[in-house]
Amino acid sequence: xxxxxxxxxxxxxxxxxxxxxxxxxxxxxxxxxxxxxxxxxxxxxxxxxxxxxxxxxxxxxxxxxxxxxxxxxxxxxxxxxxxxxxxxxxxxxxxxxxxxxxxxxxxxxxxxxxxxxxxxxxxxxxxxxxxxxxxxxxxxxxxxxxxxxxxxxxxxxxxxxxxxxxxxxxxxxxxxxxxxxxxxxxxxxxxxxxxxxxxxxxxxxxxxxxxxxxxxxxxxxxxxxxxxxxxxxxxxxxxxxxxxxxxxxxxxxxxxxxxxxxxxxxxxxxxxxxxxxxxxxxxxxxxxxxxxxxxxxxxxxxxxxxxxxxxxxxxxxxxxxxxxxx
Amino acid sequence: xxxxxxxxxxxxxxxxxxxxxxxxxxxxxxxxxxxxxxxxxxxxxxxxxxxxxxxxxxxxxxxxxxxxxxxxxxxxxxxxxxxxxxxxxxxxxxxxxxxxxxxxxxxxxxxxxxxxxxxxxxxxxxxxxxxxxxxxxxxxxxxxxxxxxxxxxxxxxxxxxxxxxxxxxxxxxxxxxxxxxxxxxxxxxxxxxxxxxxxxxxxxxxxxxxxxxxxxxxxxxxxxxxxxxxxxxxxxxxxxxxxxxxxxxxxxxxx
Numbered sequence: 001x002x003x004x005x006x007x008x009x010x011x012x013x014x015x016x017x018x019x020x021x022x023x024x025x026x027x028x029x030x031x032x033x034x035x036x037x038x039x040x041x042x043x044x045x046x047x048x049x050x051x052x053x054x055x056x057x058x059x060x061x062x063x064x065x066x067x068x069x070x071x072x073x074x075x076x077x078x079x080x081x082x083x084x085x086x087x088x089x090x091x092x093x094x095x096x097x098x099x100x101x102x103x104x105x106x107x108x109x110x111x112x113x114x115x116x117x118x119x120x121x122x123x124x125x126x127x128x129x130x131x132x133x134x135x136x137x138x139x140x141x142x143x144x145x146x147x148x149x150x151x152x153x154x155x156x157x158x159x160x161x162x163x164x165x166x167x168x169x170x171x172x173x174x175x176x177x178x179x180x181x182x183x184x185x186x187x188x189x190x191x192x193x194x195x196x197x198x199x200x201x202x203x204x205x206x207x208x209x210x211x212x213x214x215x216x217x218x219x220x221x222x223x224x225x226x227x228x229x230x231x232x233x234x235x236x237x238x239x240x241x242x243x244x245x246x247x248x249x250x251x252x253x254x255x256x257x258x259x260x261x262x263x264x265x266x267x268x269x270x271x272x273x274x275x276x277x278x279x280x281x282x283x284x285x286x287x288x289x290x291x292x293x294x295x296x297x298x299x300x301x302x303x304x305x306x307x308x309x310x311x312x313x314x315x316x317x318x319x320x321x322x323x324x325x326x
Numbered sequence: 327x328x329x330x331x332x333x334x335x336x337x338x339x340x341x342x343x344x345x346x347x348x349x350x351x352x353x354x355x356x357x358x359x360x361x362x363x364x365x366x367x368x369x370x371x372x373x374x375x376x377x378x379x380x381x382x383x384x385x386x387x388x389x390x391x392x393x394x395x396x397x398x399x400x401x402x403x404x405x406x407x408x409x410x411x412x413x414x415x416x417x418x419x420x421x422x423x424x425x426x427x428x429x430x431x432x433x434x435x436x437x438x439x440x441x442x443x444x445x446x447x448x449x450x451x452x453x454x455x456x457x458x459x460x461x462x463x464x465x466x467x468x469x470x471x472x473x474x475x476x477x478x479x480x481x482x483x484x485x486x487x488x489x490x491x492x493x494x495x496x497x498x499x500x501x502x503x504x505x506x507x508x509x510x511x512x513x514x515x516x517x518x519x520x521x522x523x524x525x526x527x528x529x530x531x532x533x534x535x536x537x538x539x540x541x542x543x544x545x546x547x548x549x550x551x552x553x554x555x556x557x558x559x560x561x562x563x564x565x566x567x568x569x570x571x572x573x574x575x576x577x578x579x580x581x
Binding site: 047048049067068069071073074075077079083084085094095097098099140141146150 | 482
């Protein structure tokens with residue numbers, strides 16, 4: 001449905017691209033990346049606000065040179081960009097001034113019901129809370145019947161207590177309004193809840209894109225793994241593999257400590273370097289072969305049974321099924 | 327206690343400049359007297375002169391609204407070669423002596439090819455309202471252009487981007503988003519330009535002594551008849567200007 005081919009954009013000292021990927025119709029794609037990684041610039045390029053090199057195809061048609069007002073793509077900015085010179089209702093109905101909106105009346109009624117903005121329609125936008133602004137901005141974008149809805153960190157300015165209900169609404173939009181969503185965020189929770197597809201973006205490049213579960217559980221590179229919060233990333237040589245430049249990661253919660261060496265799965269002799277007691281668990285830092293520093297989280301009760309002390313010799317045990325190869 | 331002394335010092339310093347600005351005007355009104363001002367305002371020569379001044383300055387503002395506001399938008403929104411030079415050039419009229427500006431206008435629009443062409447299309451500058459408007463416009467346009475430029479800079483460009491994605495063309499975005507949201511700065515700029523035009527003397531007197539705008543009439547009366555005859559005209563002009571300014575500000579705040 002949306003196909004991006006070799007998209008490239010240079011702005012001041014920042015370079016975006018070359019980016020190529022495809023998004024299926026009626027899917028929810030999340031672009032996950034740190035602040036300053038070029039996510040907004042990518043969305044603006046898709047919307048036609050920026051003028052990148054490369055090609056964009058939508059439903060098989062080359063839209064690279066089509067102006068933003070002819071693309072039928074909705075855009076919601078992080079700070080919502082509601083028009084200050086208009087009331088809530090006028091903001092929502094803005095697109096009707098410039099194009100014919102199919103089933104306009106029913107769509108409006110459905111939107112104000114769905115996004116719970118019925119009571120604030122006549123209000124000046126400067127008197128809205130963050131959550132209200134966000135819902136109005138989404139309503140305004142959907143009211144234009146976009147074929148593709150581009151959301152730029154839509155939840156970052158919303159009170160955390162309302163995030164869950166808003167995420168639920170966002171998820172529903174795809175089917176309810178027959179559209180496709182590209183949502184950019186730096187928040188893994190948002191991504192894992194909402195996305196059918198995730199693209200990881202760092203320094204202007206898409207490093208990995210695929211099915212949400214695959215990306216979150218199987219990072220394709222060390223950069224992606226580190227960004228996704230994977231800990232204990234080491235060369236597979238420790239595990240006895242010969243291949244160079246291959247890495248693995250192990251969740252700190254999946255590491256066990258043994259008093260004696262075990263021959264099953266992976267077991268390495270280690271030295272306990274540091275122990276930090278946290279309310280219900282202990283953080284343990286242990287070195288293997290004096291160089292590789294493992295980080296483990298052990299529940300309080302198990303730690304008490306192990307009776308580990310800093311400087312002790314012990315054995316790290318990793319179950320094969322818990323190893324994530326990168 | 328420290329806060330109080332800070333406020334007292336600042337209030338004292340501020341009141342010095344307020345007094346400096348207000349005393350001459352209040353003194354003028356006081357010395358002329360309210361009855362005299364209203365009598366002067368009924369004098370044909372005076373009210374025609376004041377009306378001509380208001381009208382000429384208004385048309386100057388109107389012309390710059392149609393030409394200077396688009397220019398201000400371009401400067402605020404786009405980066406292009408020579409932008410800084412253009413911005414500096416636009417400020418030149420504010421810096422030059424007004425009589426020098428009058429001479430420059432005289433040379434440009436009353437002589438040579440440009441003068442001939444303007445004369446050919448029926449635009450005469452010497453001793454005409456067109457001449458007065460052009461003199462006022464030359465010296466006061468930067469107030470409106472700069473005001474509009476700052477106003478457009480304050481409008482978040484994301485509003486314009488979103489409006490475009492909602493189907494608005496660039497022109498529609500300008501008319502429905504950029505212009506209304508920069509309205510206050512544009513109006514302030516327009517008022518500044520208009521007021522600057524009302525007081526313009528140096529350039530106008532060189533281009534058009536007749537018909538007499540209020541500043542020229544005040545000068546003429548002072549020169550030929552002395553303070554006693556020029557002061558009522560000056561007070562009348564100031565009173566009319568103040569009333570108009572207050573009305574416009576009041577309407578703007580209400581809208």
